[in-house]
Amino acid sequence: MADPRRRKLRYAYGPYGGGPDPLAPPFDVREAMDQIGRDVMEGSSPRQALQELLRRGLDGRRGLDDLSRQVWQRRRELQRDNRLDGTLQQVRELLERALEAERNALQREDSDDARFREMQLDALPGDTGGAVRELGEYDWRSSDAREAYEEIRDLLGRELLDQRFQGMKEAMENATPEDVERVREMLDDLNALLAQHAQGQDTTDQFARFMAKHGEFFPENPRNTEELIDLLAARAAAAQRMLNSMSAEQRAQLMELAGQAFGDPRLANALAQLDAQLQGLRPGEDWRGSGRFRGENPMGMGEATRALEELGQLDALAEQLAQSYPGARMEDIDLEALSAALGEQAAVDARTLAELERELRRQGLFERAADGTLQLSPKALRRLGESVLRDVVNQIGARRGERETRRSGAAGEATGATRPWAFGDTEAWSVPRTLLNAQLRRAGGDSRRLDVTDVEVVETEQRTRAAVALLVDTSWSMVAQGRWVPMKRTALALYQLISTRFRGDDLALITFGRHAQTVELGELVGLEGVYAQGTNLHHALLLAARHLRKHPDALPVVLVVTDGEPTAHLEPGGHAYFDYPPSPHTIRATIGEVDRLTGMNAVFTFFVLGDDPRLAAFMDDVARRCNGRVVAPSLDGLGAEVVADYLRTRR
Structure with missing residues (x-):
């Protein structure tokens, strides 16, 4: 019987149906x-x-x-x-509870001492902080009142510590005098450590001893004195911003109440000393900022400080x-x-x-x-050109029911050379070179039988070369009328087509506004619109003629994209003459240059944007004169029209 472990495993492959492709890159x-x-x-x-x-x-x-x-x-x-007066509100409520319990106890006593104590309570300061301070030495008759008052001191101590040390409010609940003394000792040691650090002394050993003794107060586990200072300064600054955010009256009350924390003013003094040292060590922290809180949820001092700290982090x-x-x-x-x-x-x-x-x-x-x-970079421009050309080709295919670029490179006899296949190529495969590439790749350890990178196609001769001049109007009206980007996309698509499919052709990109200039693709793509009057088609045609004369054996092609009549021409001295409506001198100079290019057998196509009847009539006259074509494309269809016209001319 055959060993089931030796059975050949069978696998089934199919499309992944569990949501987004887990192997897809996180971005495109x-x-x-x-x-x-x-x-x-x-x-x-x-x-x-x-x-x-x-x-x-x-x-x-x-x-x-x-x-x-x-x-x-x-x-x-x-x-x-939220609002920031939660601690003050709790203190007021506890104070009222203590006073009410004490007065009830005194009313049950029939003695001069009880009446005197009632007068003491009636004479307490009106502010909460002053009243709590005055009651510090008061001998309470009511145990409930004494308990409420002690709760005030306990609350203030826990809130003060919770502002500076994470989790202290819960840790110090029901704190004993020994717990308070341990905290005060930690603060004294901490202030001594920071003082030595501020003097430039090496505190490495002192920091280690401090953390060994008081590390329970710092669950964040700072690794050195600098990290400890960063941690404490951020919280101390937030605590100061909390005070800055309160009214002057609230701030004064809290400052006065701080001295009653745990019934020991030394705690508040130690915290004040700590804050002063931290402010000197970290002056870059936000010690002056504030925030406006206007909600209904009262926050305690520790909670409010964390809210201000969170605000700082959010900022x-x-x-x-x-x-x-x-x-x-x-x-x-x-x-x-x-x-x-x-x-x-x-x-x-x-x-x-x-x-x-x-x-x-x-x-x-x-x-x-x-x-x-x-x-x-040139690589980026190529990628961008591929995308634009793909869109243009799809437009051509949708309009005519075919992809014209599929027929554009097949003219001519085989040269005997091959080249790697690129997207859009329709030349025949070179089977020997393709199979050889596959074998070499598999010899390197790749198990795939055939990959797209193996494919090479047969190079063919082109029966004709073309020298192409694309003249694009860069006057301000192109920007103002939303024609700027379609013009650039058109140039990009044509450049990509020629550089990848008609590499024997030579394209010149010429811009014309008040003056004309020959530009590189990157310059044209990044060209910014400038407010300047003038549409100097005459100067652009001069540059086009210079380009065509460099390629006497090539088919001369001139493509003009414009949305306005010629309103400027180049004077013999190089000065651009402008006039609107167009001057007869400008018209004669422009027509003269069209005639010279016609004498060079240039093939003209004019792409007229907009619906200016004067421009349409002028371009019709020029086209008849040079035996050219006039196309009035939509903005969305401009690129498709220019590329399709170039392909038609090449065929």
């Missing part, structure tokens, strides 16, 4: 580059575009703006729902999430504090954004220009 770099590219084309710098992406978020994850909004919402809730988080200070980085965000304030998912979202930023930089999608500014 291509989508991120698309968003950054759109912002850059709208006039943002690459740095601004990256920051805007981080503010918006990606792939359904919250961005910095959403996280900031939730931080501020949490801050508002803290101040809206720090808001600043970190804003990323608006010099040298700001995503790594500055305190993920632990963010998780504590907004939940674990908020920290996950922020961490993902930081990873996205690092990945964009790691992949070399940004580079530093000579002046130190951040700009899109």
Whole structure:
């Protein structure tokens, strides 16, 4: 009988149906580059575009703006729902209970001493702090009154300690005199430690002895004196901000009540000394700030101090999430504090954004220009061009029922050379090279039979080369009428098509406003709109002619994208002459340059944006003169029209 352990295991494969793909990356770099590219084309710098992406978020994850909004919402809730006088309210209630119990006891006594004591109670100061202080030496007749008064002292002591030391309010409940003495001793040792540290002495050994003796008071387990100071200073500053947030009357009462903590003024004095030392050691903490609390929930001193501490942390988080200070980085965000304030998912979202930023930089999608500014790298422009061209090709296919680029590169005889397959290629596969690549990869340990990276296609000769000049209007009307980004996307799509599918062709990108200039793709993508009058098509045609003359053996193609009549031309001295309505001199100079290009057998297509009848009539006349075409595309269809026209001309 066959050993069941030797049976061949059978596996079944199918699509994963348990929710999001667990192997998918946490973000889509291509989508991120698309968003950054759109912002850059709208006039943002690459740095601004990256920051805007981080503010918006990606792939359904919250961005910095959403996280900031939730931080501020949490801050508002803290101040809206709470108030700071909880300890004062508790003290007042205990004081009233003590006085009522004492008066009831005195009324039952028929003696001069009882009447005298009643007068003492009637003569107490009107403020709570003064009344509690005056009663410090009072000999209570009522045991209930004495208990209530002792509860006041116990409450004040626990609240004062809870402001500075985590968990002390619960730990000191029902504290004995020995417990209070132990706390006072800890404060004396702590003040001595900080005093020596402030003098520049090495406190390593003293800190170790202090923690061995009093470590129970510090569950955070600081590792050295500096960490201990950081911990205590943050809380002491929050306690000071709590006092600053109270009215002057409330603040005065609390200061006076502090001396009654545990019935021992030495505790308040030791805490005051501690606060003074911490303020000197950490002057950078916020000791002057305050917050306006207007809610109905009364908080004790310790709870209120933690609320002020949380407000400080929320303010720090808001600043970190804003990323608006010099040298700001995503790594500055305190993920632990963010998780504590907004939940674990908020920290996950922020961490993902930081990873996205690092990945964009790691992949070399940004580079530093000579002046130190951040700009899109050639790799980023290629990725952006691929995305734009893909959109344009889909538009062409949807409009005509075919993908014209599928037929664009097949003309010509095989050259004998091969190249790696790229998306969109329709040339025949080189089977020998493809199989050889697969065998070499498998010899390296890869078990897959065939991979897309193995595929090579046969290079073909192109029957004609083309020298293409794309002239794009950059006058202010293009910006004002929302034509700026479609113009850039059109240039990007055409550049990507030529650089990947028609590598023998040569494209010149020429912008024209008051003057014209030949620009690189990166310059055009990042070009900002400038308010300047003039549409100098004449100068642009001069530059186009210069480009075409460099390629006498190529098919000359001139593509013009504009939304206005020529209103400027270049004078012989290089000065741009402007006039509106268009001057006859400008019209003659522009037409003359069209005629010279027509003499070079240039193929013209004019893409007219907008519905200006004067412009339409002018372009119709020019097109008839040069045997060119006029196309009036929509803004969304501009890129598809230009690419389709180029492909038609090439065929």
